[in-house]
Amino acid sequence: MCDFCGDQVETVLHAMRDCPLVMPLWLNMVHPNRWMDWRSLWATACHLAWIWRNQERHGINFAAPAAMVMRNVHSYALADQALRSGSNSIRMEHFISWEAPPEGWIRLNTDGSCREDGHIGCGGIIRGRDGEWIGGFAKFVGHG
Template sequence: MALWWGWKWRCGNVFGVNGKCRDRVRFVKDLAREVTEAHLSQSQPQERPIRVERMISWTAPPEGWVKVNTDGASHGNPGKATAGGVLRDETGGWMVGFALHIGVCSAPMAELWGVYYGLYLAWERRATRVELDVDSEMVVGFLTTGISDTHPLSFLVRLCHGFIARDWIVRISHVYREANRLADGLANYAFSLRLGFHLLESVPSCVASVVLDDVRGTAISRQVCI
């Protein structure tokens, strides 16, 4: 590393592109120490995560809150894509749902369109406290920690943040797919619909059994790492 940086600085002197570095010897020593520590940490035997079986089910929101579940689906990445979502109250009762046939896009974009329309409907229904459940860890990361302005999905994340920043409370959580079956079913249902947004004031027959399972608290087994 010392040789590489020495050569880089020499070339920088020739072409006049060197930045300021007050103590180059200390810089190289610090860099060598960081790389050595990283190498040692990776060479240590890592404990394997323990997989256990857990029962996963949809959970109702607290009284006075609205639960929004959204999901996206894509046949290919990119490929033919859809999104779906549903708003439910503390009893698990259906408030409103939607199915969105997008066209062709990536899976994360489909997920974000689902989040956007879920928040849009919650705002239109004058919800003041919202629990937003999404089964994509990537999308939850975009919504909670932000995204670079140069990222191709930044415009859509900004649209979602525009809703989140309004005068209401929005809690965003990552859930397993087993707890998001209804939104997943609506996203798959959207493949059978024409392109565009479809508002669902009543429960489509294709997901009626899932609605009943969620209300009853039916749980599904899943292997998870701890």
């Protein structure tokens, strides 16, 4: 059983997503009106959620990681952007707004890109009416 909620078997999915201790982390980080690099957000959030759970278990006071995750993701995005541009200047990001689907529907947003070296990729995210995350994907398509 989960040491924190005592309600569910402590599977990896429960410990990292469904436990009431960790669930607010995901609900507060995934903003329905912002597009962000989901891979870096997910990896950073999982790492900090795991540290948080372990430190809570051993009585070490560790602040809830949501704000820390967002700072790390933002720093990662800026550094990645600077490296890709090949210059010392950093471009500003402009967030694309998201619109809720009609009642009873879900929204699938997709995007794709091709780098100068020919690497092609695509990705998408499915959200419900209230912006809740339902599913998503990222795929390396190949070279073109």
